[in-house]
Each structure stands twice: as C-alpha cells, then as structure tokens.
Amino acid sequence: MLLTLTTTHRPATDLGHLLVKHPDRAHAFDVPVGTAHVFYPEAHEQRCTAALLLDVDPQRLAGARGRGRRPAATPESFTLSRYVNDRPYAASSLLSSALSKVYRSALRGESRDRPELAATPIPLEVRVPVLRCRGGADVAVRLFTPLGWAVRAVPLPLDERHPEWGDSRYVDLTLTGTVRVADALNHLYVLLPVLDDAKHYWVAPDEVDKLLRAGAGWLADHPERGLISRRYLAHRRALAGQALARLAEQRLTDEPAAADPDAVDETAGGDAVRVPSLAVRRREAVLAALAECGASRVLDLGCGAGALLTALAGDRRFTEIVGTDVSTHALALAARRLRLDRLPERQRDRIRLWQSALTYRDDRLRGYDAAVLMEVVEHLDPPRLPALEDAVLGHARPGTVVVTTPNVEYNVRYEGLPPGRFRHPDHRFEWTRAEFAAWVARVTTTYGYTAVIRGVGDEDPDLGAPTQLAVLTRTEVTR
Structure with a gap:
C-alpha cells in the first residue's frame, strides 16, 4: 500500500x-x-x-x-x-x-x-x-x-x-x-x-487518548466527530461515548496534551474574530489572579502535562515556579512541553518539577506566595478532600490559593455529554455553584482565609459560567 x-x-x-x-x-x-x-x-x-x-x-x-x-x-x-x-x-x-x-x-x-x-x-x-x-x-x-x-x-x-x-x-x-x-x-x-x-x-481504552492526541486542535470541532469516534474506536460504544464526552468538554476547555488551538471563529460586523477557548481564558484568569496578589513565587499543584506552567514560565513576574504532580509521566510531559533541556540556564533555574501527592504534607511546599489548584480538586474522591485541605491550606499555607473547578450546572450545554455524566472520566465529582461556595466558605473559616468567587467563560443567566474560580487570601500569620 x-x-x-x-x-x-x-x-x-x-x-x-x-x-x-x-x-x-x-x-x-x-x-x-x-x-x-x-x-x-x-x-x-x-x-x-x-x-x-x-x-x-x-x-x-x-x-x-x-x-x-x-x-x-x-x-x-x-x-x-x-x-x-x-x-x-x-x-x-x-x-x-x-x-x-x-x-x-x-x-x-x-x-x-x-x-x-x-x-x-x-x-x-x-x-x-x-x-x-x-x-x-x-x-x-x-x-x-x-x-x-x-x-x-x-x-x-x-x-x-x-x-x-x-x-x-x-x-x-x-x-x-x-x-x-x-x-x-x-x-x-x-x-x-x-x-x-x-x-x-x-482496541483498548488507551485508544481514546491516542485519538484525542492526534485530533488535538481539529477533532473537537469537526462536524463528523461522532462518526470518527465510533469508527476509530471500532464501534465500542463505551469508548466512543467517553471520547465524545471529552471532546465536548474540549470544545470549551482543554485536554492536557492539547496545545491550545481549540479557539472558535465567530463573526462581528462581518469580520471573523478569533475567540479564545475556555482553557485559554481559564489560564488567563488564573494569571490575572496571581498578578493581583503580587505573587512572584508560585506553586502549580497537580500541574499535569504543564499547560499552566508554560504560561507561568512566559511571564517574567514569576521568579520561581514549581510544578508538582503525583504522576512521573505527567511531569515528564511537562518537562518536554517546557523544553527544559533547551532553555537557557537562567530560565531553567526558575522552574522546578517535583513529584508530590497533594493529600500528604510536603515541607518543600511551604513559604510560597501563591498556589494554584487548577482543575484538580474534582479528581479526588470526596473523602480525600480533607487531606488535601490540610496539606495545602493547613501545612503549606501559601499567601494566596487559586482554585478552579467545573460548574456541573453548565454541563447541559455540552453536546454529546449524556445527562449525569461528568466532563472527564477521571472526575470523581463536579460541584454546583452552591456546593462550591459552601466548600470555599468552610475551608476559609477553618484555615484562616478570605475568598472571592468568580466565573470563567461565557456566563449563562440561568446556569452560570462553565468554570468556577475562587481566590483564597490568607488572613492569619503562618503557623
């Protein structure tokens, strides 16, 4: 052939x-x-x-x-x-x-x-x-x-x-x-x-990841994505459904291996306008929150393949950047995405990648200006959340903590996402706006922080924004 x-x-x-x-x-x-x-x-x-x-x-x-x-x-x-x-x-x-x-x-x-x-x-x-x-x-x-x-x-x-x-x-x-x-x-x-x-x-379950990697930047918006997913995954309904759900999320969010090409074209006055994806807007919102608090030494907790780390590294305001993840494979992907082996020594010295589990206290994480939990908390089983709260807010105690998580109420807007299904197969839960606000109120009271909650993405008058963001600011002296 x-x-x-x-x-x-x-x-x-x-x-x-x-x-x-x-x-x-x-x-x-x-x-x-x-x-x-x-x-x-x-x-x-x-x-x-x-x-x-x-x-x-x-x-x-x-x-x-x-x-x-x-x-x-x-x-x-x-x-x-x-x-x-x-x-x-x-x-x-x-x-x-x-x-x-x-x-x-x-x-x-x-x-x-x-x-x-x-x-x-x-x-x-x-x-x-x-x-x-x-x-x-x-x-x-x-x-x-x-x-x-x-x-x-x-x-x-x-x-x-x-x-x-x-x-x-x-x-x-x-x-x-x-x-x-x-x-x-x-x-x-x-x-x-x-x-x-x-x-x-x-066709094993890892074929879903292969499809999404190869389809990054084009498959999520393809009008025949349903046909492509079903055939590529050999008509295995569970795998095709999983792929379509992740593609539905990717249309407004970001898959870890994607490079950010998933913006959409809209028109204004007859001219094409490039509208950033939710993934890009989420990262911009996190960067803006970090800039507002004046942070220069920042932790990206649960950094995954390094999408946010890349944005942090491109901003000179951040003099020390640490990415942590429990997965060594994810850290290897982040290192490759950052091109650490090719960076000049001065730039490379700003960045550290550490393996660390967020449900355990880690002394290396103490003393930083800010920490980010971007699309992380929903990947933990609810009984493990108190351990994360203690490790981050109780032990590491950065001056500012920025948290983002999906708004489950907005899921009805995702084409191809069945009712009751989460945006990603690894999500253990997804909060409503009220549930997120209740969690934020509890942890700020427990650990001595104040909080401001915002939405990220296009606001629906009934459903809210697709992403929820909270900025937690420490009010007590570090223990």
Whole structure:
C-alpha cells in the first residue's frame, strides 16, 4: 500500500527536513506486519514527493493476529479471512500504524533543522491510490473537507474490463491544501482507519487518548466527530461515548496534551474574530489572579502535562515556579512541553518539577506566595478532600490559593455529554455553584482565609459560567 506526500514549497526538498528523511536515500523500517519503505520519486527545488510504501507480509500479519493481537473489527468473516484479505494492498490502520512509526517526529510537529517551517502551513498534495472507503467517496469528502482539504475521491471499478459491474469499495484519494505537515499526517493517522472502518488490532481504552492526541486542535470541532469516534474506536460504544464526552468538554476547555488551538471563529460586523477557548481564558484568569496578589513565587499543584506552567514560565513576574504532580509521566510531559533541556540556564533555574501527592504534607511546599489548584480538586474522591485541605491550606499555607473547578450546572450545554455524566472520566465529582461556595466558605473559616468567587467563560443567566474560580487570601500569620 502506498501514500505519497508532495509539496511545491521552495525549496521543496525541505520536505526531507520536516519528515526527517533525507531525499537522497531510501529508508527501510521494520514494522510488526512487514517493512515500511520511505523514498523520494522526485526531489527538486520546485517539487518534492515523499512516498511511504508498506510491504505487508501476509504470514506476519496472520501471525500477529494469532499472538493475541485480535482485530477489533474486520470486514471479512469467512474462514480463511486470516490469510485471504485486502489488508496487504488497501490503505488501512496498517498504514496508519506505519505512518506513526516512520514519521514520529513529523507527527509531533518537530524539526530540528527547520522548526519555523514545521510550524508553517505549506502547499501539500496527499495521494492514497487504493483506499478502502466504507460508505463511498462521499464519506471521504465529508471527513477531509472541513479540515481545509480539496478532496478528489475517485471510485475504483470492480473490473475495468467490465464497467457494468459497477464500482468497488475502494477509492483513489487525492487531497490538496495549504496545511502544516504535522496536521496533514495527524489527519491521515486518524482518518485512514476511519474510512476503512476496521482495525488490525484489539482496541483498548488507551485508544481514546491516542485519538484525542492526534485530533488535538481539529477533532473537537469537526462536524463528523461522532462518526470518527465510533469508527476509530471500532464501534465500542463505551469508548466512543467517553471520547465524545471529552471532546465536548474540549470544545470549551482543554485536554492536557492539547496545545491550545481549540479557539472558535465567530463573526462581528462581518469580520471573523478569533475567540479564545475556555482553557485559554481559564489560564488567563488564573494569571490575572496571581498578578493581583503580587505573587512572584508560585506553586502549580497537580500541574499535569504543564499547560499552566508554560504560561507561568512566559511571564517574567514569576521568579520561581514549581510544578508538582503525583504522576512521573505527567511531569515528564511537562518537562518536554517546557523544553527544559533547551532553555537557557537562567530560565531553567526558575522552574522546578517535583513529584508530590497533594493529600500528604510536603515541607518543600511551604513559604510560597501563591498556589494554584487548577482543575484538580474534582479528581479526588470526596473523602480525600480533607487531606488535601490540610496539606495545602493547613501545612503549606501559601499567601494566596487559586482554585478552579467545573460548574456541573453548565454541563447541559455540552453536546454529546449524556445527562449525569461528568466532563472527564477521571472526575470523581463536579460541584454546583452552591456546593462550591459552601466548600470555599468552610475551608476559609477553618484555615484562616478570605475568598472571592468568580466565573470563567461565557456566563449563562440561568446556569452560570462553565468554570468556577475562587481566590483564597490568607488572613492569619503562618503557623
């Protein structure tokens, strides 16, 4: 199976830097079902084409299935389908998996030699000559057109010698547009198996995270996100429902791995206006609260993958920034997001990442101007909240504590979020405005703080804002 990527950006051979594959060489990669080859049929200053050819070994494919990699969905159901099928020839999840291995850096938008170009949309043409397309060419148009592609999907005949037999279930797909290479590859990574509507491996719950990572910045607002989620997750209703609920939240909030491209376009006086997402507005509200209290040494408690840390690091008012999380994996993601290994020494010295559990006292956290609990408290089981309150407000006792949490009353505004479901599968609870106010009143009285509560995001006259924010200010001398 074959996929080609062509650009006329000059010099076109810079495509090799973006894909991290030299145009003058042929590259081969071993994959579980065969060998993936990358080569350049043409490489000139005016035009350059990179080809990914996946040579599938049917016996290795059958063996992989036999070793427990049971396919979640397969179009064939007859006895010999394990050996007789179109998997080696038609683009499918096999090609998607090979693409993720061969173009790993390009999928992340990384290019050591051309970082500016990696972040720039360039003219691209993508061609997949044989793509299994369940539902016909119209489905390909519906999936790729909202992403800015001009789509040409030509149905392939069952037999060219017998046109009366009609079209097959395969199309010759060509996409043209001005797109970042990383975006183009992520579109393909998600949508190739969606169009095929079959996967060559068992779909586990972690596939939801894979889908949301690859779909960051475009899937949440895609008009066919329901179809994409169901097919990508092999029609497993629980997983698809989980993905759609998280996408519904992402339309106004932020998933930890997303980079903040989920703003929406509105119109004002006929002109397009870029409206920041709730995630961006929440971070801005937190930064504003920290600026109001004059904090310079700040704790980001439960920092996750570092979305807020990145904003703090970009503001010179904050001279010392500490991110804590119980997950070492989250801290590793935060370090990568902050690019700590590339920062100048002076900037790097401002930032520390510590593993710490918020339900235990940690002496390292004492003495700071402010602490932030941004979308953290709802991830704790309610019986564990008193331990967090004691560790943060009773022991660490920063001068200011900024807390944000979802307003559950606003959840009815989220398309695709079933009644009674929370915005994220890891949420243990979500408070109404009254419940949040009651909690804030209790902890401020107990630990000697005063508080101001605000809403973040568009205010609904009946439901309030989607995010609740409280600024707690210490009134007593540190114990």
